[in-house]
Amino acid sequence: MRDVAVLGVGQTKFGELWDRSFREIGIEAGLQALVDAKLASENLGGLFLGNMASGGLLEQEHIAPLILDYAGLAGRHLPAVRIEGGGASGGLALHQGFLAVASGLYDYVVVGGAEKLTDVPDSTASQIVSSTADHEWEVVFGATLPSLWALVARRHMHLYGTTREQLAHVAVQAHEMGSKNPNAHFRNRVTVEQVLGAAPVAEPLGVFDCAPLSDGAAAVVLGPLEGARRHTDTPIQIRASEVACDTMALHHRRDVTANDATVAAARAAFSRARRSPKDVGVAEVHDGYSISALLAVEDLGFSEKGRAGPDFASGQFALGGRVSVNPSGGLKAQGRPFGAVGVAQVVELVRQLRGDAKERQAPATDLALAHDLGGTGATAVVHLLARAG
Amino acid sequence: MSIARFWRETPRRYNLGGSKCATCGTVSFPPRVVCPTCTHHRQSIGKMAPFQLSGEGEVESFTVVHEAAEGFEMQVPYVLALVRTPEGPVLTGQIVDVEPGEVAIGLPVRATFRKLREEGKAGVIHYGYKFSPRTEDDPAPPRGRTAPVPREAPAPERAKA
Numbered sequence: 001m002r003d004v005a006v007l008g009v010g011q012t013k014f015g016e017l018w019d020r021s022f023r024e025i026g027i028e029a030g031l032q033a034l035v036d037a038k039l040a041s042e043n044l045g046g047l048f049l050g051n052m053a054s055g056g057l058l059e060q061e062h063i064a065p066l067i068l069d070y071a072g073l074a075g076r077h078l079p080a081v082r083i084e085g086g087g088a089s090g091g092l093a094l095h096q097g098f099l100a101v102a103s104g105l106y107d108y109v110v111v112g113g114a115e116k117l118t119d120v121p122d123s124t125a126s127q128i129v130s131s132t133a134d135h136e137w138e139v140v141f142g143a144t145l146p147s148l149w150a151l152v153a154r155r156h157m158h159l160y161g162t163t164r165e166q167l168a169h170v171a172v173q174a175h176e177m178g179s180k181n182p183n184a185h186f187r188n189r190v191t192v193e194q195v196l197g198a199a200p201v202a203e204p205l206g207v208f209d210c211a212p213l214s215d216g217a218a219a220v221v222l223g224p225l226e227g228a229r230r231h232t233d234t235p236i237q238i239r240a241s242e243v244a245c246d247t248m249a250l251h252h253r254r255d256v257t258a259n260d261a262t263v264a265a266a267r268a269a270f271s272r273a274r275r276s277p278k279d280v281g282v283a284e285v286h287d288g289y290s291i292s293a294l295l296a297v298e299d300l301g302f303s304e305k306g307r308a309g310p311d312f313a314s315g316q317f318a319l320g321g322r323v324s325v326n327p328s329g330g331l332k333a334q335g336r337p338f339g340a341v342g343v344a345q346v347v348e349l350v351r352q353l354r355g356d357a358k359e360r361q362a363p364a365t366d367l368a369l370a371h372d373l374g375g376t377g378a379t380a381v382v383h384l385l386a387r388a389g
Numbered sequence: 390m391s392i393a394r395f396w397r398e399t400p401r402r403y404n405l406g407g408s409k410c411a412t413c414g415t416v417s418f419p420p421r422v423v424c425p426t427c428t429h430h431r432q433s434i435g436k437m438a439p440f441q442l443s444g445e446g447e448v449e450s451f452t453v454v455h456e457a458a459e460g461f462e463m464q465v466p467y468v469l470a471l472v473r474t475p476e477g478p479v480l481t482g483q484i485v486d487v488e489p490g491e492v493a494i495g496l497p498v499r500a501t502f503r504k505l506r507e508e509g510k511a512g513v514i515h516y517g518y519k520f521s522p523r524t525e526d527d528p529a530p531p532r533g534r535t536a537p538v539p540r541e542a543p544a545p546e547r548a549k550a
Contacts (some may be wrong), residue, residue, distance in 0.1 A: 032433075128460050137480075142467060144454065152450070256450065
């Protein structure tokens with residue numbers, strides 16, 4: 001296996017992009033990444049595209065060749081593959097791209113993630129989002145994705161004394177970072193009082209505990225680390241790319257207040273990179289719901305089990321804290337175009353490691369972590385990134 | 390949802406029919422063909438026997454849902470819970486016959502057979518389990534029909550000659 005680097009990144013604005021089509025945003029992110037990587041398209045080996053639900057959302061399946069075609073590359077007859085894993089589709093696509101380059105079979109690939117959630121009514125989009133849980137044994141009985149995370153939140157509060165106020169701090173921090181990110185869906189700051197006073201979605205979670213339904217796309221160019229400096233002054237090495245899965249339904253988990261898939265993927269990633277959670281300076285973690293962020297920092301090893309609430313509330317995960325968590329604003333404020341999320345996390349971390357993150361730049365660090373999650377945690381993807389020495 | 394897709398699950402949704410592993414004794418709901426907990430999980434193939442849950446359980450976590458799942462819009466706000474059964478499996482279902490404010494973690498409940506949702510005015514009606522509170526001295530639920538209902542309808546009594 002050979003070392004793999006990120007050579008270029010691209011991303012569209014996230015949000016309600018009513019004037020832009022799926023193919024437009026998909027191409028924009030990919031072409032930005034190709035230009036950033038200074039990669040001639042004749043050297044491109046293929047496209048891996050993360051997308052959760054184009055069929056339900058756009059009545060369009062078979063989207064990988066569609067994007068390749070409108071990127072002007074149909075005539076090269078390159079392989080283009082769509083990858084689906086619910087909310088973790090983007091992270092999974094990145095894993096596939098990593099494998100393709102690491103194996104030596106492909107030299108340069110584009111990994112994209114794209115989703116368009118606002119071309120259908122919110123109720124339809126929410127149904128599709130809920131189908132990333134177990135339809136037959138959860139959704140049929142009245143569950144939605146936020147309601148399942150609410151069950152996690154209530155249990156976490158019961159076992160560890162986590163409070164509504166602590167959960168609110170996750171949203172407050174996310175919006176603070178979103179205000180510094182020109183691509184973010186939400187750029188307004190919010191207060192703990194606003195979060196607590198928002199309309200309930202599934203108690204104890206309210207509107208501000210839930211990430212929005214967004215449109216958006218992100219892309220990276222991957223290539224072999226050897227020779228990467230022909231493309232960029234600051235190649236970012238993928239030190240580990242790990243995927244782990246767990247039971248489909250929340251009710252079958254060993255412990256609903258932990259995502260064992262995250263624990264397994266993180267353990268494998270740290271072991272492969274010969275590093276530990278203490279080495280991570282900046283991280284993009286799954287905060288589809290405020291409680292998801294708490295589980296993430298516990299399961300990744302940044303907080304002791306049960307301590308994530310107080311740790312968030314005391315600013316340990318704010319910019320410049322013990323670990324700078326979600327400098328992009330996370331899913332909560334940067335936005336949640338499902339299939340694009342896992343790729344956008346890596347785009348942000350590459351900017352952080354290059355020192356290009358401007359107002360939201362975290363202190364210099366040599367290790368960054370991306371954590372992407374599907375459903376209530378049936379799929380978890382962890383990537384470790386570092387500046388190449 | 391097509392009629393067949395819901396109909397084929399009725400033994401589970403109406404009667405709480407699960408499975409038990411003959412190798413390690415683990416009970417699964419819904420039933421499985423392979424045991425998820427056996428160390429040598431391949432050995433459990435073909436050894437999973439039908440097993441009926443009692444329908445009793447305890448609330449492990451709950452939420453009051455305000456933004457409903459499809460088909461549940463008329464029921465908001467409704468209580469959704471994780472219910473841990475004494476046999477082992479945890480089920481996701483609604484808690485009914487109680488004010489949302491009275492539901493707490495640890496509340497003893499019992500399965501009850503109810504209408505889940507309808508597919509519009511002319512569509513299929515989905516039935517299945519929900520849960521209602523049960524007390525120590527009054528194990529019967531306050532209203533509704535207790536689950537599990539018999540696996541098969543009992544034969545009608547013969548008229549006496």
